[in-house]
Amino acid sequence: MSDLAVIVALCGAGTFxxxxxxxxxTRRRPHTSATSGRLHAFLQGIGPAAITALLVVSLWPAxxxxxxxxxxxxxxxxxxxxxxxxxWRGGIxxxxxxxxxxxxFLIHLLT
Amino acid sequence: MRDVAASTDENTIHRLxxxxxxxxxxxxxxxxxxxxxxxxxxxxxxxFSFGLAALxxxxxxxxxxxxxxxxxxxxxxxxLIALLxxxxxxxxxxxxxxxxxxxxxFYGPALLTRLPRHGGSIAPPLLAYGLTDEVFATALGxxxxxxxxxxxxxxxxLQSGAYGSWVGGTILGVSLSSSFQNPPVFVEAALSFILPxxxxxxxxxxxxxxxxxxxxxxxxxxxxxxxxxxxxxxLALGMLGGAAFxxxxxxxxxx
Numbered sequence: 001m002s003d004l005a006v007i008v009a010l011c012g013a014g015t016f017x018x019x020x021x022x023x024x025x026t027r028r029r030p031h032t033s034a035t036s037g038r039l040h041a042f043l044q045g046i047g048p049a050a051i052t053a054l055l056v057v058s059l060w061p062a063x064x065x066x067x068x069x070x071x072x073x074x075x076x077x078x079x080x081x082x083x084x085x086x087x088w089r090g091g092i093x094x095x096x097x098x099x100x101x102x103x104x105f106l107i108h109l110l111t
Numbered sequence: 112m113r114d115v116a117a118s119t120d121e122n123t124i125h126r127l128x129x130x131x132x133x134x135x136x137x138x139x140x141x142x143x144x145x146x147x148x149x150x151x152x153x154x155x156x157x158x159f160s161f162g163l164a165a166l167x168x169x170x171x172x173x174x175x176x177x178x179x180x181x182x183x184x185x186x187x188x189x190x191l192i193a194l195l196x197x198x199x200x201x202x203x204x205x206x207x208x209x210x211x212x213x214x215x216x217f218y219g220p221a222l223l224t225r226l227p228r229h230g231g232s233i234a235p236p237l238l239a240y241g242l243t244d245e246v247f248a249t250a251l252g253x254x255x256x257x258x259x260x261x262x263x264x265x266x267x268x269l270q271s272g273a274y275g276s277w278v279g280g281t282i283l284g285v286s287l288s289s290s291f292q293n294p295p296v297f298v299e300a301a302l303s304f305i306l307p308x309x310x311x312x313x314x315x316x317x318x319x320x321x322x323x324x325x326x327x328x329x330x331x332x333x334x335x336x337x338x339x340x341x342x343x344x345x346l347a348l349g350m351l352g353g354a355a356f357x358x359x360x361x362x363x364x365x366x
Binding site: 005009012015021026038040042045046050052062079096099103105107 | 153177209
């Protein structure tokens with residue numbers, strides 16, 4: 001196996017262990033009611049916090065681009081389209097694709 | 112009358128003999144696969160871009176596809192190919208990639224709070240292998256709508272579809288690299304918004320009102336951090352800060 005393949009394999013194994021070890025640990029470790037309460041509240045918060053942080057980080061490159069005002073306006077409009085379509089039809093994929101199409105169209109039009 | 116009763120008994124016997132519990136698991140697995148299409152919409156273009164970028168950087172098709180198969184962690188894969196092609200060895204590359212992916216430490220325990228207690232039936236390695244940002248976010252956003260006993264089958268379907276689309280997108284990128292050197296502005300811009308759009312839709316799905324304070328604190332914290340730190344550090348610290356805020360406000364009952 002080449003050196004590159006070994007490095008990739010090590011990165012893969014390490015990433016897998018990052019995901020696996022906490023699961024093993026959680027299934028084995030007994031919880032006290034106090035520990036469970038605090039830990040449960042923390043883990044309940046991970047979901048919305050992770051999605052929010054992912055959203056902010058994924059939008060950041062556009063917001064700090066060479067035309068931030070245009071990018072911000074287009075981003076807000078695309079997010080508004082996602083909100084509107086989700087309120088109207090529900091689902092995830094449909095609103096996401098609609099928002100992406102609006103974003104692409106407006107960027108093409110305005111830049 | 113006797114014919115109707117006999118027919119009813121025969122139908123009941125037939126149903127009992129041919130009802131297979133695994134049919135329900137298979138059905139929910141397929142539903143998980145269908146749900147993964149929303150992730151695939153984002154994954155395929157990004158994995159395609161990864162395949163293109165890796166080849167253009169000088170990596171072989173084998174190494175490119177191997178990276179998606181065994182690492183399977185979006186942003187860190189792009190950093191990985193940058194490090195490999197710059198001549199960085201394992202001593203630099205491996206810790207950098209693991210540091211970028213450190214936030215995954217928290218996904219498994221959070222996911223377990225939504226799955227059946229006492230272990231369930233999925234082996235931990237299967238639960239863990241496909242636990243990416245997008246799979247985690249989609250699972251947390253939608254799993255409460257799934258009956259408890261079917262959540263594992265659904266989650267396996269979600270994971271499988273997402274993983275298949277990531278690896279498939281990479282293979283497409285490697286195979287078609289020569290045909291996609293200069294995509295139209297409209298296409299490139301639309302593809303770049305798929306993931307942010309997906310995260311926003313998932314945030315709406317998970318309930319903004321219910322977690323309004325946590326979302327607000329996480330947004331502000333992540334914005335401050337991303338000005339000062341690399342994005343993967345800002346992501347991990349912003350997420351942890353928001354979860355810690357939720358822990359403290361939940362304890363005081365002031366959420």
